[in-house]
Amino acid sequence: MKALTLVLLAGIIAAPAYAEDRAAAADQAGQDHTRHMAHAAAPPACAEAKPACAQTADPTFAKDGRLWLAFSVGDTIYAASSRDSQNFDPSVVAATATGGVIDANGEARPKIVALADGTLLVSYTARPEKSYNGSISIARSTDGGKSFSAAQPLVDGAGQRFDIFLASPKGRVYAAWLDKRDADEARKAGKDFAGSGIAVGWSDDGGKTFAGKKILLDHACECCRVSAALDRDGLPVFAWRHVFGTNLRDHYVAKLSANGAELLGGRVSEDEWATTCPHHGPSLAIDSAGTWHVAWFTNGNARKGLFYARSVDGGKSFSEPAKFGDDERTPSHAALLFAKSGLYRVWKEFDGTTTSILAQMSRDAGKSWSAPRVVASTTGASDHPLLIEHKGAAYLSWLTHEQGYRLLPLPREQAAATTRAQPAAALTGK
Amino acid sequence: MFGKYLRLVAAAGALLALAGGAASAVEFKPYGRGSFAELRKQHAGRPLVVHFWSVTCPPCLAELPDWAKIASEKKSLDIVFVNADPDNDRPRAQSRIDKAGLSNLVQYGFADDFVERLYFEADKSWRGELPFTALIGADGALVTVTGTIDDPQVADWLARAGK
Incomplete structure (x- = not known):
């Protein structure tokens, strides 16, 4: 930066009229500087x-x-489609954010949901200039993604981030997000308030309007993604990091009641992690028998690393947390998916040079898992790994700087005895 | 986009320097691969704190003024701040630094998207949770702590190091 400033100084003193040249010099200096x-x-x-x-x-x-x-690239949110999952048609502008920075990182990102009638919903969060209080907007396309309507705010007033949307088979679209409004009220009243709230709303008109928008539980951790899946009855279940007690950031999984007024579930584990901003949210999947599966990261006194547990009683109790991933390779950002072919989990590992995505599958509802297998890797920056089902098969969806976007089918081998990091307690199951 | 912000920040810095203005425009030095080792080398023989923070981490923001206090009280301690946000968040990082009274201290900003690598270089088991502080003794002994300045590990270390 010093060299850059000198270049700029020289430019300003020597030739103030040549603004373009100065800009070019700054760019060049910036590149040289970063390179060296x-x-x-x-x-x-x-x-x-x-x-x-x-x-x-x-x-x-x-x-x-x-x-x-x-x-998103810069201030613009795009939608792009592909028939072969490799070659994408020219991107369509879904929205342009004004007056803020778009959340576009592993935990908070522009999202897209395709509804049964062909409607596409694109959501994004923009944070205003001087605050981390965001606002969530939704743009819709009803012409097969050729164009999008002007983005509409999900909630009036700021304080929302970490949105997630999912469409039920009956056509209802559920939304959940972390909401700071109760926290702000408390602060204005001079009271302490841990975290933010988890809020839910739903739409019966294809995402045009959302009803029932309400904070249903306070004290969600304010810096981690929310995960969601539909239960067998079509009602949504959400998993998020919560603030328990004074500052223990463990996980909560809960289902929206049929009347939309409550979130019912429970705490996944007691990891004893009194911390601040993990920036590391959980993942949730629900299988055809209605078992809830959750994966998460903790660095608590009770346990450290990536863990998996399941609940067969609607979150009243969870199985003993079972560790997965190689602790020597910083396992992180697990994703779970239930597809017709089985239950899958993927996560990142990093050895100091290479980031790998490992995958395992289970055919017995998470009681045993196949041996971990590397399904993709990169030696540059990368997004979190995501899982998506298509025609009954599970795919890894992963964006990397070096290889671009990839959609990779996950191996469907029979579940074998797990070879590492699986405590016996996990195999007893529930 | 990166170039544009860099240019704006640099231009503002250059103009202020020309006008003889105070350093209210924070200069975020690029923090990339190898920066952690470089910092340790630069500050060898002196106790060093490398403090990582983000504008999206409320506890980080709340405690920035506490770090300003420590910096003014403990002159024999070197403190370096690293903003772990991407480049487009830097303007707001700057306003936070100004507000907390930290403009006169050394500021770095993440300048590499390959964040796993930046985390790894500071601590093999760090996944990016914040605030995160590396405490390096005059003898080179490294302790890393995820948590705020009142975390006992941080508080004890600070109490022992520097005066």
């Missing part, structure tokens, strides 16, 4: 309207079989 000093890459690596230039990509399959991605 810190090997720092410019984020993002490119600025074109394509998935490979984004930090995150969120996938959904439309009814016609097309894969859609939502992603």
